[in-house]
Amino acid sequence: MVFNFNFIFMFMKNEAENKKLLKSEKKERKMKNESKKLKEETEKTRNKTQENKDRNIIQEGSVKISVDESVFYNPFMEINRDVSSLAVGALGSVEGLGQLNACDGMAASGIRGLRYLIENDNIDSVTFVDGDEQACNLIKKNIEENLLLNLEGSKKTEVVCDDINHHLYRGGKRYNFVELDPFGSPVPFIRAALLNLRGSKIGILSVTATDTAVLCGAHSKACVINYGAKPMHNSICHEVGLRILIADIVRTAAPMHLGITPLFSISKRHYMKVILLVNKSAKKAYESMSNLGFVSMCQGCMNIETYEKPHIPTKCNTCGENLDWAGPLWLGPIFDETILKKMKLLNQEREYRNKKEIESLLKIMIEESKMPAFYYDLHAIADHFSIPTPSFKPIMNELKKKGFLVSRTHFDPTAIKTNAGTKEIREIIDKIDEDRREKKGNKDKNRQKREDDNEKETGSKKEQNKVIN
């Protein structure tokens, strides 16, 4: 499947015009709230990091490390490292992969690679790479302390102070697992990682992106430049962004005859993470490319449609309003159910601080792994149509009763995934609201009747008393 990128720019122009007309104040307010939240979280992270600097010792999972004020460590990424380490453990079930020889590409304190190595049996070695000398010295110190404590030096480690691209291209070492955890966008490092993984028939690429403002469409042009795709800046922007990231990796991998299969994906706070199976096969590369496409969302009825070919209509089929659109993006599955289930079991065995949160996160992910792409944010729908905010359970039950697939989604706590459209969802919301009003009406009527009866009773008692007196 080949995409004409002029097409993107042509639509960008139309889309910019549409946007001017259709941007409502509500959306602006929501976005402002989101960026306020992000600022608050960054501030919290800064404070927490300051606390850690003062304390200097961090315990995460089975690893204890020293942190140094000159080397990056973000305590709010602990759950990212938790689920990543669980995913590494679950990779033991991937046929043909075998034991892992990993590269922790941007290692900083070494916490991530150390956790992978110490918490999982299916990993033989980790090479820690960081371009910063102070980081490399700290990693060496942390390896010494942890391996002495936990493994008596039985697993292999190496620390390389180098630019990650240089190391992966020219370092002379081949890996079957590459971790990329940069500041911001991972795009500049994807090609080198894939070329290195190409040395194995089958390998794993694990990537974190923290340039979510770009992937979520707050800087639409930057997304076109960096990821070769038009994003969306609306209620489904997180899933759109994650799928744009996967699509970019798929397009980089295909000319190297590498096929990409997502095993695990997460979008949380300010980051997106994907763990991908990389197969050396022209056939698989073509299959991966065939999973790229586009998505549209109606500005009027909020209906979502996906397209395998770049033929997006400009008006909605249901209500005739203008459509916003995004892509090219990945339309295939973003989870592997077997991996998720294995991760869930491993989480039950481990004593992570975030154990409970991970349990419910994985439960939702297992449900959503069977669902179509994208979701409907019920709060956004209520806002858009100025209707009361609906509650989840009755809507999900009604959709199920009508034979639709439905689940919650980890992307958004106020959203549902379903194969129903907004028309069906609106009908259910309206019906529930109608029933609620009717019930309330009946209740009011009953109350009124009781009050009238009481009044009548006291009235007749007074009359009786008058007669007696």
Ligand SMILES: C[S@@+](CC[C@H](N)C(=O)[O-])C[C@H]1O[C@@H](n2cnc3c(N)ncnc32)[C@H](O)[C@@H]1O
């Ligand atoms: C976000 S931090 C990594 C955090 C770490 N993986 C963790 O989980 O705590 C990014 C690290 O990448 C390093 N870095 C940035 N650009 C690099 C490059 N081109 N090559 C190697 N290391 C790089 C920085 O020195 C920094 O330590």
Ligand SMILES: [Zn+2]
């Ligand atoms: Zn519509």
